[in-house]
Amino acid sequence: MGQVTGKVSPLAPATIAELPPIHGVRLATASAGIRYEGRTDVLLAVLEKGTAVAGVLTRSKCPSAPVEWCRSRFAQGRARALVVNSGNANAFTGAKGIAAVKRTAALAAEAVGCKTGEVFIASTGVIGEPLDAEVIGRVLRSTALAARPENWRAAARAIMTTDTFPKLATATAKLGKAEVRINGIAKGSGMIAPDMATMLAFVFTDAPIAAPVLRSILRQETVDTFNAVTVDGDTSTSDTLLIFATGTAVSRGAPAIKSMGDKRAADFRRALHAVLANLAEQIARDGEGARKLVRVHVKGAVSKNSARKIALSIANSPLVKTAIAGEDANWGRVVMAVGKAGEPANRDKLAIFFGDIRVAAAGARDPSYDEKKVSVYMKRDVIDLTVDLKLGRGTDRVLTCDLTKEYVAINGDYRS
Amino acid sequence: MGQVTGKVSPLAPATIAELPPIHGVRLATASAGIRYEGRTDVLLAVLEKGTAVAGVLTRSKCPSAPVEWCRSRFAQGRARALVVNSGNANAFTGAKGIAAVKRTAALAAEAVGCKTGEVFIASTGVIGEPLDAEVIGRVLRSTALAARPENWRAAARAIMTTDTFPKLATATAKLGKAEVRINGIAKGSGMIAPDMATMLAFVFTDAPIAAPVLRSILRQETVDTFNAVTVDGDTSTSDTLLIFATGTAVSRGAPAIKSMGDKRAADFRRALHAVLANLAEQIARDGEGARKLVRVHVKGAVSKNSARKIALSIANSPLVKTAIAGEDANWGRVVMAVGKAGEPANRDKLAIFFGDIRVAAAGARDPSYDEKKVSVYMKRDVIDLTVDLKLGRGTDRVLTCDLTKEYVAINGDYRS
Numbered sequence: 001m002g003q004v005t006g007k008v009s010p011l012a013p014a015t016i017a018e019l020p021p022i023h024g025v026r027l028a029t030a031s032a033g034i035r036y037e038g039r040t041d042v043l044l045a046v047l048e049k050g051t052a053v054a055g056v057l058t059r060s061k062c063p064s065a066p067v068e069w070c071r072s073r074f075a076q077g078r079a080r081a082l083v084v085n086s087g088n089a090n091a092f093t094g095a096k097g098i099a100a101v102k103r104t105a106a107l108a109a110e111a112v113g114c115k116t117g118e119v120f121i122a123s124t125g126v127i128g129e130p131l132d133a134e135v136i137g138r139v140l141r142s143t144a145l146a147a148r149p150e151n152w153r154a155a156a157r158a159i160m161t162t163d164t165f166p167k168l169a170t171a172t173a174k175l176g177k178a179e180v181r182i183n184g185i186a187k188g189s190g191m192i193a194p195d196m197a198t199m200l201a202f203v204f205t206d207a208p209i210a211a212p213v214l215r216s217i218l219r220q221e222t223v224d225t226f227n228a229v230t231v232d233g234d235t236s237t238s239d240t241l242l243i244f245a246t247g248t249a250v251s252r253g254a255p256a257i258k259s260m261g262d263k264r265a266a267d268f269r270r271a272l273h274a275v276l277a278n279l280a281e282q283i284a285r286d287g288e289g290a291r292k293l294v295r296v297h298v299k300g301a302v303s304k305n306s307a308r309k310i311a312l313s314i315a316n317s318p319l320v321k322t323a324i325a326g327e328d329a330n331w332g333r334v335v336m337a338v339g340k341a342g343e344p345a346n347r348d349k350l351a352i353f354f355g356d357i358r359v360a361a362a363g364a365r366d367p368s369y370d371e372k373k374v375s376v377y378m379k380r381d382v383i384d385l386t387v388d389l390k391l392g393r394g395t396d397r398v399l400t401c402d403l404t405k406e407y408v409a410i411n412g413d414y415r416s
Numbered sequence: 417m418g419q420v421t422g423k424v425s426p427l428a429p430a431t432i433a434e435l436p437p438i439h440g441v442r443l444a445t446a447s448a449g450i451r452y453e454g455r456t457d458v459l460l461a462v463l464e465k466g467t468a469v470a471g472v473l474t475r476s477k478c479p480s481a482p483v484e485w486c487r488s489r490f491a492q493g494r495a496r497a498l499v500v501n502s503g504n505a506n507a508f509t510g511a512k513g514i515a516a517v518k519r520t521a522a523l524a525a526e527a528v529g530c531k532t533g534e535v536f537i538a539s540t541g542v543i544g545e546p547l548d549a550e551v552i553g554r555v556l557r558s559t560a561l562a563a564r565p566e567n568w569r570a571a572a573r574a575i576m577t578t579d580t581f582p583k584l585a586t587a588t589a590k591l592g593k594a595e596v597r598i599n600g601i602a603k604g605s606g607m608i609a610p611d612m613a614t615m616l617a618f619v620f621t622d623a624p625i626a627a628p629v630l631r632s633i634l635r636q637e638t639v640d641t642f643n644a645v646t647v648d649g650d651t652s653t654s655d656t657l658l659i660f661a662t663g664t665a666v667s668r669g670a671p672a673i674k675s676m677g678d679k680r681a682a683d684f685r686r687a688l689h690a691v692l693a694n695l696a697e698q699i700a701r702d703g704e705g706a707r708k709l710v711r712v713h714v715k716g717a718v719s720k721n722s723a724r725k726i727a728l729s730i731a732n733s734p735l736v737k738t739a740i741a742g743e744d745a746n747w748g749r750v751v752m753a754v755g756k757a758g759e760p761a762n763r764d765k766l767a768i769f770f771g772d773i774r775v776a777a778a779g780a781r782d783p784s785y786d787e788k789k790v791s792v793y794m795k796r797d798v799i800d801l802t803v804d805l806k807l808g809r810g811t812d813r814v815l816t817c818d819l820t821k822e823y824v825a826i827n828g829d830y831r832s
Contacts (some may be wrong), residue, residue: 006530018735092751092763094780105443127748128781131584232483318734318819319827326828330541335508339476340651347478364510403734405821405830411735411743412820 009189011285011293011381011401012165019183021149024048024246025204029138029158030147035087035125040158042136044143045202046112048246049170053079053120054215056222057100058239060277064091066121067238067323068315069101073117077211079244080114083121083136084159084200086187088247089238090123092130102131109414111144113327121239124161141162143175145228156185159200162410163189164284169278173207173271180207182271186279201226201241201279207268208247208256216260218243225276228308229284229399230315243272284399289406292324293399301394306343310387311398312339321403324385327378328373329354353386354378425605427701427709427797427817428581435586435599437565440464440662441620443561445574446555450505451541456574458552458641460559461498461618462528464662467496469536470631472638474655480507482537483654487527491531493627495660496530499537499552500575500616502603506539507653524785527560538656539618540603541578572601577615578826579605579702585694589687592680594670596623598687600696605702617642617657617695623684624663624672632676633685634659641692644724645700645815646731660690701813705822708740709815713802717810720760726803728813735829739820741799743794745770745787754803761805766768769802770794 019243025047029040055074059181073079083104090097105119112119156166172179188199209217218241225240231408244368250256257265296315301307314320317337323330331352338345348363355377358366377383441463448670470491489495499520506513521535528535539547572582574816583602588595589710604615625633634657642657666672673681701709712731717723731734733753739746747768754761764779771793793799 041547047433058755060752061757061758061761062755062766089748092748092766092776094764096780107780127751128776129780147585150804192441237752237755283490318823325824328828332505335478335543335809336651336653339474339478339653341719342475345474345477348510352480360508360544363511364508364512365546402617402828405824407734407821408738408821408824410742411738412744412818 007164009286009290011165013282013285014220016153016166017168017170019152019168020181022181022183022204022246023206023248024051024150025194025244026144026147027151027155028148029151029154030143032085032135032139034085034360036302039253040154041086042091042139042143043155043158044085044140044147046144047080047082048145048248049080050247051079052077052211052245052247053242054211054218055240055242056218058236060235060237062092062237064089064123064238065093065097065101066090066123067100067240069105069121070240070242076117078118079120080118081108081112081120081327082202082242082307083108083119083249085123086134086159088123088129089127091127093128093130096130100131100133105137107133107137108410111399112138112242116357119244121253124200124238126161127237152183152185159185159187161187162288163187165286165353167282168269168281171271172275173267175207175249175254175268178249178252180268181203181251182275184275184279185240186283188283189288196286199239199283203243203272203275205243205245206247206249207245208250208254209245209265209268210258213257213260213265214243214245215266216283217272221269221273221276225273225280228397229280230312237313237363239330244372278285281399284401288410290403292402294324294401295382295384296382296400298389298394299386300389300391301356302344302392303394304396307394307396308342308398309343310338311396313337314385314387315398315400318403321400322385325402325404327375329359329374329378331359334385334387345393349390351390355384420569421645423580425580425702426707428656429698430779431588432569432582433584436597438561438597438599438662439621439664440467440620441660443567444559444564444573445567446467446559446571448551448555450502452502452553456570457502458555458559459500459571460524460556460563461573462563463496463498464659464664465496466493466663466664467491467586468625468627468630468661469658470660471656472634474652476651476653478508480505480539480654481509481513481517481616481725482506482539483656485521485537485660486656489536492533494534495536496534497524497528497536498618498658498660499524499535501539501552502541502577503541503804504542504545504550505541505654507543509544509546515644516547520552523549523553523556526555535736540568540654545654545717547677548653549611552703555653562740565737567762568601575601575603577603577830578704579603580781581702583698583702584697585691587687587690589683591665591670591684592622593628594665594668596621596665596670596684598691600695602689602699604699614656615699616643619659621659621661622665623661623679624666624670625661625684626674627674629676629681630661633681633688634738635686636693637689639688641696644813646728697815700817703817705820705825708818710740710817711798711826712816713800713804715802715811716805716807718760718808720812723810723812725759726754726757727812730801730803730815731816734819736818740799740821741818743791745775745790745794749776750801750803760807762807767804767806767807771800773799773822
């Protein structure tokens with residue numbers, strides 16, 4: 001993750017979502033001066049008693065101290081506060097890092113009035129720099145006092161690092177006869193790859209859903225959303241997706257969901273998927289240096305899993321990504337990326353499309369290939385690249401962005 | 417593979433190797449005008465009767481037509497000619513591509529006076545464009561007549577695509593009491609990754625080694641040479657490494673090597689390794705846009721295989737590569753790349769070195785870390801990056817280069 005450049009991605013959504021309050025969630029932000037000047041860098045979410053929590057964390061073998069803390073807190077399934085800081089990831093900081101997490105949790109518990117173990121923590125920013133918990137602690141009490149139901153946009157801004165725009169999404173779902181709300185905020189633009197995209201994402205709902213059910217639903221809905229985004233194939237040590245369910249919609253008649261098979265949760269699941277998919281796409285749209293959003297579709301693979309591997313091979317190929325940056329429908333490089341995935345593929349059956357334009361079929365260039373038509377298509381902001389393997393019924397879709405000189409500048413030119 | 421820029425890599429060797437003749441090998445080049453103007457694009461090597469051949473080919477599931485041709489020719493183990501063209505890879509060209517290979521082989525056989533099946537073929541350049549065999553055929557007769565034992569440098573130049581310098585290496589070995597020679601030429605600078613590095617490489621020797629033994633030795637010596645180089649993680653459809661043994665050193669008393677276990681081949685194996693390693697390093701030094709050669713060393717892994725996976729994860733990480741381009745010893749990104757490899761690693765044991773300078777140890781920044789000292793080191797052309805996992809005895813080394821804006825320019829800005 002490199003420097004913050006100040007320019008907003010050309011792929012940013014036209015409008016930033018307005019998020020409604022969620023009963024049982026209050027938010028506030030502060031400027032602790034961890035690393036950045038003139039901006040907020042601490043988010044505190046204060047959660048109603050009885051809030052259930054679940055999460056999906058990075059599979060990195062070298063996770064950050066906050067990730068280890070969250071992992072150890074899921075079993076009890078309850079949360080009363082979330083503290084997020086930007087500017088310092090508290091990753092690869094050894095025993096000091098673990099101490100800093102514990103100290104932050106203790107200070108937040110004191111400020112909010114809960115147990116240390118009910119505080120969840122996430123950090124993002126530089127790796128390997130010791131994080132001083134006292135710097136965060138200094139602002140926690142006033143932040144707790146300032147916490148309000150309306151501060152969603154400020155919350156999304158406080159957790160940004162190289163992000164060029166804040167990422168928010170919201171949806172409603174029917175749960176029994178009640179309407180429940182789901183709000184999500186996220187950050188991430190580099191070091192983005194499954195699992196998970198490097199990112200922090202926090203989702204809040206008033207739906208009364210028990211922690212084990214929440215966990216199961218979240219895992220399933222992550223597969224085709226956050227885990228289907230890649231900017232640079234680099235998975236962070238800090239990836240964290242947390243969902244908090246205050247359960248306050250019970251007072252409006254929403255039924256409590258306590259078992260995995262409860263059909264009444266179907267619409268909640270749909271709405272959660274929409275929020276996660278929306279945030280994941282915003283992350284791809286804010287890929288470092290990105291000028292194009294690329295949707296890589298694979299169909300006709302021998303399985304969904306095989307389609308995913310081929311889609312990621314294409315989406316992570318520097319040669320495919322630089323060609324798209326150059327607005328070239330270079331399907332030869334797509335063939336290369338299919339070939340190197342190691343998954344079943346038959347060169348002589350393969351078809352490749354940019355948008356609806358078939359550029360290659362049956363192992364060769366499409367006879368009706370019209371380069372001018374494709375060139376016009378390649379000027380778009382959003383490129384759909386489809387590979388049909390014609391072997392089976394496995395399909396998948398992965399989001400990525402192009403690879404530009406700006407990516408290299410952001411990640412290589414940041415030294416003074 | 418993008419445009420040829422005309423600038424020579426700053427990492428190019430100070431001198432280009434002078435290769436001695438090898439009895440039984442004659443070379444000539446020609447300008448057929450396949451794609452490039454004002455340069456040679458066809459290489460013909462004419463080989464003595466009885467020449468043994470072996471090779472290692474891309475594992476791409478979408479190989480080029482010449483790769484398929486070579487694969488089908490290994491069983492008989494004999495070669496009389498090699499035809500290489502640059503400018504067009506004859507990959508993903510369907511039935512036309514296969515026909516073009518056969519036609520080229522037939523025309524070469526006619527020009528050289530051998531059987532079609534004794535002609536080996538390799539092509540490099542654009543994917544997906546039909547290749548006209550007649551264009552190559554037109555120059556083959558005169559090229560065969562011009563073939564001479566001295567033309568090594570011209571041969572290495574004729575096979576270049578985005579390469580900025582020709583790649584040649586030579587070594588001698590004792591075989592019995594005779595001295596045998598090994599010459600190699602290679603090309604490759606983008607779409608470079610195991611297996612193999614994208615490249616064409618052709619090795620010639622006068623050692624009398626039977627094809628099955630040659631094949632076994634070549635495979636083993638490829639593991640830590642060509643298969644340990646990555647520029648961009650992109651494996652080509654055309655990777656081809658061929659070795660031709662004319663066996664003419666028999667006349668100088670070299671013993672014929674016919675079995676795998678023959679100890680007399682040990683020095684030949686050492687010399688072959690040296691030639692392959694030299695050519696592989698030249699490919700990394702000519703990585704598209706490269707300004708730094710990076711040697712990634714992993715030790716203390718649970719196995720060699722695990723060390724290789726971790727080394728490749730580091731060597732292919734865009735964030736590590738851009739940081740090195742920016743002369744930043746960003747070991748946080750190295751931790752990230754170790755973590756995402758999915759191989760056994762313990763964050764709290766890990767040590768990371770740039771050169772001899774330990775920057776991180778026992779899960780945190782080295783207490784004696786001196787950023788100024790490291791900054792001076794990072795200005796070098798050749799960077800040694802070492803990760804010690806402290807888990808076992810598995811070691812490995814992989815070569816790569818930095819990721820610069822020039823890489824993106826070469827691969828994205830080539831359209832008019």
